[in-house]
Amino acid sequence: MNVFTCKRLLLILVSFLSAILAFSTPGEIATDPEQAREIAKEAYTFAYPMLENYRTMTMQIAVFGEMNKFEHGKQLLKYEDRRVVRPNNDTLYSRLWLDLRTEPFVVSVPEIDDRYYSFQLIDIYTHNFAYVGSRVTGTNPVTFMITGPKWEGDIPEGVDKVFKSESNFVFALGRTAVNSELPRDLDKVLEIQNQYIAMPLSEYSGIQAPEEKGYEGFPPYSAEQAISAGFIEYFNFLLSELVIHPTEVSLIERFGLIGIAPGESFDAQELDPQIRAAIEDGISDALDEIISSVETIDRVENGWTLPGSLFGNRTRMQGNYFARAVGAYSGLYAVDLEEAFYPSCFVDSYGEYPDASEHNYVLWFSAESIPPVEPLGFWSITMYDVDQYLIKNPINRYSIGDRSNLSFNEDGSLTIYIQHESPGASKEPNWLPAPSGCFSVMLRMYLPSPEALDPLYCPPPLQKSTSID
8 A cells, every 4th residue: 555545545534534523522613693594595405405394303203103104195185175275186195103222124015007006205305216016116016125324235136126215203294096987996096005014124034123212302393493403403303314525514513503413402581692592583583584585486378387406316416415405394295306297386377366256267288288297197177266275166176187188179279178167068077176266276286297397397377268347
């Protein structure tokens, strides 16, 4: 080994040890309020998606059940369901929160060749670090294993894919398409869900299970604490459950000037009152910027808001901390654009909020502008009231799309009638019922064709057709 190589290895070792020391001992706390405010704004922007993820994890486990077990939706959402705003009426969800601190988990999926499905794997950061489903793994049966960041071991026989998470906690969010127009199609999806199997690696391999870790050190979530200097307690806990990415070591070290360090205890009351106030001003600065950017970060064309790339894997989102925060605020757990593309329409062709108590509306698609999707993909348009929920209507139709029994015009174009009252029996197959008041619609394109993403596909404008006396 030559001298140059020895010096290089020594430098790498020193850097590695410095990083360990930086995270193993609490650093000095900033004494300048302006510096503390600036760091707090930066740190909160970085941490915000992680806080939202932790909030959702604790809430869903409390509502739906324990970690490491599937929870399946059994019905498409309807107007009575008001837990989630702007829900889809296309797929059943399958939720699986995984605790990978003890060992990896193995998930098996059957052959699914007659419909769209996907499993989106999300880490603590809210990175979509992997997918399994129609787009990525195809229609054949697949068995995949999800590991924590520090796991090392042999891949057992029968496992087709291995995905390593940067964090010990992973959300596997499944979507399986239901065609409500087909008789008993829901029953087929319920049978598919019964074949979604998750088990720890020890059970899959038939070996003795390691001792499970408890949840005693998990800080209980408080919405009030999450928007105060106390957020640092949550952040420190979450940082202890992942491996700091090499590109972010110096960033987390800088955050240490306000008490941020993986696994360290934190009590906001022990801070100097001026520094604590400065940190909370920085949090307010971050939230104000995140919230105010939600309506401006996307492009608007033809009255449609076209979402940008706010979600993705580590490579796509590297350094895009603000975009990641805006994405978490506007729609946690959204998928990459390649998986699904969701333009929303809040104004008509005149730039006015649509109101079905005053006008009837149409969406007219030329034969060339029908939303382009891949095989096994599909598109739908969903109606929402002013509160962003599905609406009660006489035909129980909450969305309409290419799986509906649509009637096309002779030239291949398509007219969708959007109004409160029926447009008449001959047009009713193309009727999307609206409330007697203001509304918005969302187009969902599952597995959009490549030409829909470069440039982004824009639907036609929502047009007034008649006034209502």
